Amino acid sequence: MSGKERLPVTGAQGGLLRLVATGQAESRAELARLSGLAASSVSLRVEELLEARLLVEEGSGTSRGGRRPRRLRLAPSAGLLAVADLGAHHVRLGLLDLSGTPLAVEERACDITAGPETVLDWMADAFDDLLRTHAPPGVPLRGVGTGIPGPVDPASGRVVGPSRMPGWNNYPVADQLGARYDLPVLVENDANLMAVGEARSWPGSDNLMVLKAGTGIGCGVIVNGRLHRGRGAAGDISHVRVRTDSSVMCACGHPDCLEAYASGAALMAALAEAGVAVDRPADIVGLVNDAVPEATSQVRNAGRLIGEVLTVLVNFFNPDVIAVGGSLSAAEPLIAAIRAAVYERCLPLATRDLEIAPARAGQDSALLGAGALLLDAVL
Amino acid sequence: MSGKERLPVTGAQGGLLRLVATGQAESRAELARLSGLAASSVSLRVEELLEARLLVEEGSGTSRGGRRPRRLRLAPSAGLLAVADLGAHHVRLGLLDLSGTPLAVEERACDITAGPETVLDWMADAFDDLLRTHAPPGVPLRGVGTGIPGPVDPASGRVVGPSRMPGWNNYPVADQLGARYDLPVLVENDANLMAVGEARSWPGSDNLMVLKAGTGIGCGVIVNGRLHRGRGAAGDISHVRVRTDSSVMCACGHPDCLEAYASGAALMAALAEAGVAVDRPADIVGLVNDAVPEATSQVRNAGRLIGEVLTVLVNFFNPDVIAVGGSLSAAEPLIAAIRAAVYERCLPLATRDLEIAPARAGQDSALLGAGALLLDAVL
DNA sequence: GTTACTTCCTTCGATATCGAAGTCAAAGGG
DNA sequence: CCCTTTGACTTCGATATCGAAGGAAGTAAC
Structure with a gap:
């Protein structure tokens, strides 16, 4: 993360603006409760933010038994964020x-193997396109962010040892974007962004795991309401050894990685061998819905393997929620099998209040997550 | 946790006092740096704390190139904490x-199966003994805390579903201690306390796992410098399924739990079967040091199994440190086998800066941890 | 309609914090 | 030795925050 220009706010104003921006607070009273500031101080700061045209007052909210609150909203002209979610073959x-709130979202084909310079330049051009066509006039761009389908060093904004991204290793992604934009820049692993985006859809749950079941298997972890990065590699579960009868060598050099059995790529390979060819992992969901037996049984087996890995993590981490996203998450047998494995094997204490459910935030969750993290950099 | 009386400090004073108490700051300048307060504000608050005889000024520290700082210490008369670490057969x-800083520590035999009323009353009597014999006159008791060898619900201070503690299930431990002391009371799982105590010995490491290898296998997790509780059960790894040839049923009702193979209890049973009888898990260390082949091989195998479980957690959680404590940790082959398993199988990115080492805080780590958590309740 | 109560928000004097400037006390270099 | 530099505090006026009190605007019950 790097960046220079920030919103023209001072200390306490930033915190208040953030509470409104994230939707946690809609009135001065809520701001006072959540920020811990005195109601009088909140009123003063809000007055300044209204003056600065960063906030607007808009009608009134619903009464909670007394006077109606005056609803506060972020001014539409306060600024924009340009975000991307880079995948193997597509970018959102x-x-x-x-x-x-998304003003515009689009998906384009994009080959990540073209290398970082090409892809990032192309991405910036696409951002410029979007701004030209969809940005209201006079609204400034405040930040730029992207998700990367591989490990990212959070401090430097570099890609570190990615598996399917030739030419990207150790490339300073944040620096290049920063050179073009002179704004706060965010570069983060895609599963982590997805986790942050998803977390907003689970208010009250401070500890969650977000599983991304697509071509690969990714996982993002929210601890205490904040993204857990560890030393930059946290959340990786794809190269955990699973208990199986057969033995398959994974691309990482170890035998029997979860990814080699339960990823979308592995499922596609297994189905092709069974005579059922599909192009993309998402197509497997269609097969399952059409009750193609090979597909259902493969997906169920993948769910069981994933679930067995999750048992360890559930006992250890004891989350409130496991949200399952990614293109495979639409296959019901997958989640059913995960649930079965976890609830059977985990400690009752750990599963007592655990919810295992499909992700709520939808396809844009990584974009929303990028927005949420960028907001912290902007304020 | 419950409690009423606190130290007579207001807002900012508490934070400053905590920084001095935890040893993070020794001078006004350090307090200013760490607290974020202005140097002038720090001086004012420190003046008040000196006035209140909670801090004392004591000589001067070493210069960092300029004027020597005036060293601040917590006043010995500021208060005392009474803490315990309840084990199956002993209490510290x-x-x-x-x-x-411990003024006095002692270990006594104590049978936890006698039930909570008996044990807790006995414990309070023991505290009174300690206070009579070792407390300087006029120094008030400020808090009471104890570790429990089983799951504890952090909110209510109750024991929840313990395995080897008949009569304790759902018992309101915190309430009973609170009724006798009218002070802040802390009740927490023993491995968690150990983790908190150990964390202080690893400055600069914000994410650590502390493994307790004794009669049972426990684990405490520090995320971002703070104890991670999850919903109250976090850190449990003893009932994770391990990959083995044989199949053993665990007391929890599932087959092949880690505890059934790698705990001190399991090792003792296996050694007894091999004709080598020992009384306590700690005795196994002696056998290993005497190069008794059965013991060494059993311990090494236990380390391998523990290490294989840790691989999953290292990839997922990506800690800075795994500290191994408990009575078995003195056996070098245990840690060596853990290291071998983790370094072999984990992602290089995750093990790049990972340190796997014996616990540094020694036998009193749980007591120190109880002290650290109590301090938060007292300030 | 009247009364009681709740919640939202503002006013205003008391208090806490900040930060720039200054003092104090050491280390290090000719 | 004297000077410069560095860091550790203090002083003091400017600023931000607090909190008690009160007005504003609603709900709920009778």
């Missing part, structure tokens, strides 16, 4: 306002 | 000053 691009 | 009892 989005333009968000500062509250994280 | 300690009297700490507010900076967590």
Whole structure:
């Protein structure tokens, strides 16, 4: 993360603006409760933010038994964020306002193997396109962020030892974007962004795991409401050894990695061998819905293997929620099999209040997550 | 945790006092740096704390190139904490000053199966003994805490579903201690306390796992410098399924739990079967040091199994440190086998800066941890 | 309609914090 | 030795925050 220009706010104002932007607070009273500031101080700061045209007052909210609150909203003209979610073959691009609401989202084909210079330049051009076509006039861009389908060193914004991204190793992604934009820049692993985006859909749950079941298997971890990065590699579960009868060598050099059995790529390979050819992992969901036996049994087996890995993590981490996203998550047998494995084997204490459910935030969750993290950099 | 009386400090004073108590700061300048307060504000607050006789000025520290700092210490008369670490057959009892330094520690035999009323009353009597014999006159007791060898619900201070503690299930431990002391009371799982105590010995490491290898296998997790509780059960790894040839049923009702193979209890049973009888898990260390082949091979195997479980957690959680404590940790082959398994199988990115080492805090780590957590409740 | 109560928000004097400037006390270099 | 530099505090006026009190605007019950 790097960046220079920030919103023209001082100390306490930033915190208040953030509470409004994230939707946690809609009135001065809520701001006072959540920020811990005195109600009088909140009123003063809000007055300044209204003056600065970063907030607007808009009608009134619903009464909670007394006077109705005056509803506060982020001014539409406060700023924009340009965010991307880079995948192996596609990119999702989005333009968000500062509250994280998408103004425009589009998906384009993009070959990540073309190398970082090409892809990032192309991405920046696409951002410029989006801004030209969808940005209201006079609204400034405040930040730029992208998700990367591989490990990212959070401090330097570099890609570190990615598996399917030739030419990207150790490339300073954040620096290059920063050179073009002179704004706060965010570069983060895609599963981590997805976790942050998803977390907003689970208010009250401070500890969650977000599983991304697509071509690969990714996982993002939210601890105490914040993204857990560890030393930059946290959340990786794809190269955990699973208990199986057969033995398969994974690309990482170890035998019997979860990814070699339960990823979308592995499922596609197994189905092809059984005579059922599909192009993309998402197509497997269609096969399952059409009750193609090979597909259902493969997906169920993948769910069981994933679930067995999760048992360890559930006992250890004891999350409130496991949200399952990614293109395979639409296959019901997958989640059913995960649930079965976890609930059977985990400690009752750990599963007592555990919810295992499909992700709620939808396809844009990584974009929303990028917006949420960028907001922290902007304020 | 419950409690009423606190130290007579207001807002900012508490934070400063804590920084001194935890040893993070020794001078006004350090307090200013760490607290984020202005140097002038720090001086004012420190003046008040000196006035209140909670801090004392004591000589001067070493210069960092300029004027020497005036060293600040917690006043010995600021208060005491009474803490205990309840085990299956023994209790360690300690009297700490507010900076967590033990004034007195002793270990007594104690049968936890006697039930909570008996044990807790006995414990309180033991605290009173300690206070009579070792407390300087006029120094008030500020808090009471104990570790429990089983799961504890952090909110209510109750024991929840313990395995080897008949009669304790759902017992309101915190309430009973609170009824006798009218002070802040802390009740926490023993491995968690150990983790908190150990964390202080690893400055700069914000994410650590502390493994307790004794009669059972426990684990405490520090995330971002703070104890991770999850929903109250976090850190449990003893009932994770391990990969083995044979199949053993665990007391929890599932086959092949880690505890059934790698705990001190399991090792003792296996050694007895091989004709080598020992009384306590700690005795196994002696056998290993005497190069008794059965013992060494059993311990090494236990280390391998523990290490294989840790691989999953290292990839997922990506800690800075895994500290191994408990009575078995003195056996070098145990840690060596853990290291071998983790370094062989984990992602290089995850093990790049990972340190796997014996616990540094020694036998009193749980007592120190109880002191550290109590300090938060007291300030 | 009247009364009681709740919640939202503002006013205003008391208090806490900040930060720039200054003092104090050491280390290090000719 | 004297000077410069560095860091550790203090002083003091400017600023931000607090909190008690009160007005504003609603709900709920009778």
